[in-house]
Amino acid sequence: MKAIEWLGDRVKVLDQTKLPIKEAYLELSRYQDIASAILELKIRGAPAIGVAVGYGLALGALKIKTGTPDNFRRELKAVSRALAATRPTARNLFRALERMERVAEKGEDVERIKQALINEAIAIHNEEAEATLKLSKLGAELLKDGSTILTHCNTGPLATAGYGTALGVIRQAFEHGKKLKVFATETRPLLQGARITAWELKQLKIPFTLITDSMAGYFMSKGEVDCVIVGADRIALNGDTANKLGTYTLAVLAKEHAIPFYVAAPLTTIDPALASGDEIPIEQRSPDEVTHIQGVAIAPAGIEAANPAFDVTPNKYITAIITEGGIIREPYGEGIKKYFREVIT
């Protein structure tokens, strides 16, 4: 099972909205299809979105008819803008597009630029997959044998088009023989935990219990949670972390119960241009996702509902940020600058 697979002139993706009921694959050959798949969360998870827009831009490039480099670049810019407009929060999306655009700037042979874009998209995919495997190995050291780990949303192979971030860390520790138990939060409104994390944990044979988001405090107060580990959508220079809505609540609860709270993310999720989490744009999604579950109304018609997709966890709640460059601890600004320079530039 692969989240995203490049097939030469199209991309095969697992439709994450159909899980766990159906394992349905889509083959997308137009960048507009990639954009729609991201908008509709058929492709989701910050690293996977980054990989998808890389391929999306390559698909867009393949469809451009002109042989003139300037015209090609102008048309490609429109493709990039469309892909950038899908979702505002995940840093990986913008980083992948920036990287692809840098490649498009070089060369005067349109066919060669197209090939270079395909190669770059594949490279982004490979590097993101390697990064998540590497950070998972590093992070696994933090998980103690016999411990119970609470995780939120979905951060496995599907979310990353690679090995996984938070779930990758759990997976590495488990595969190295540590006895672990996982609490997976269902993650309302879109139930990525119940639908996807539960499905991945079941496949990986890692023992777990599904809980509603509101149960985390209950189990922490009973001493049944040893640490929390989550992924990230964007991390500011000071370590403030935007992640799936509900993450902040888990961080506050973890602090209250003196439980370590870890963030696991590739360096591509870090946005050193933002001084703090206050600057991270938070996507507001349709209220229908709150008032309906899988198309069924769960609330009276015509009411107001809020639907921020992410929240920001200030650095003071974060015990460590696990990246492929290393495990970063306070003061985050220094650590991020160091690892960022070493690995990314």
Next chain:
Amino acid sequence: MKAIEWLGDRVKVLDQTKLPIKEAYLELSRYQDIASAILELKIRGAPAIGVAVGYGLALGALKIKTGTPDNFRRELKAVSRALAATRPTARNLFRALERMERVAEKGEDVERIKQALINEAIAIHNEEAEATLKLSKLGAELLKDGSTILTHCNTGPLATAGYGTALGVIRQAFEHGKKLKVFATETRPLLQGARITAWELKQLKIPFTLITDSMAGYFMSKGEVDCVIVGADRIALNGDTANKLGTYTLAVLAKEHAIPFYVAAPLTTIDPALASGDEIPIEQRSPDEVTHIQGVAIAPAGIEAANPAFDVTPNKYITAIITEGGIIREPYGEGIKKYFREVIT
């Protein structure tokens, strides 16, 4: 619209599991039907459960054939045990049964005892309704004009078979001209907030926004919540409060953001026999309520899911407990003893 209505030889109840899709009423004439309705949450909310078992015991009494008081009392005891076995946490249930049993102990004419039981059940209903109106009036003083109040689960007329507890306080403040806005949490797993509170707030024309349970932290961190008010299922002598799962998390979040956290409940919810919340029995319900929403699977088949129905909020997180006897503040033990003696005994 009445949650529970006594019709002389049967009870008419609004089936709360069908809301907001249908306003369906049931007419129940056997105590077993009352027990099933409580088990299946067709009747729910601690005060409403108390009222329902009062009528349930009266219905059970009416069906007993014997004219011998001793036999009558023996058979009635079995009815009481069946009603007591429905749900373990709400104190109101046990208090109502104890009160009914005291009435059954008096007198030697079975027909007269039956009538006395009916009268007592009606009295319990009336007193519970009066208590919730009174505590709502007292509590309304705590809500500031122009403020935004976050509430959890459902605590209105349906939950109380009266005026409401937390929602009653909000309602009183609103009806007295205070400009209020409400955040109503959906309250997973059974969505009492999305289904019932939203329905009641809409009917009452109180402005509100439905949020998932995991959004409370987000809005508190943005400074958009001025206070939290919840109901209770059982309050120990020291003020520790069992309420719908998720309440504890809201209390921790409120403390972290220095937001007042109020509990509103009639004195019948207080259990002075329990020294602390550790002694409150917490109902564990079926995992199916977590893995399915309105009958639709939201998680892979065959996985483990937890479903504690309540959690306990320690007294240190509670700013005040609003009862019909008065507003109780720290030290709770003293306040509870005082008001309890004055009003209940």
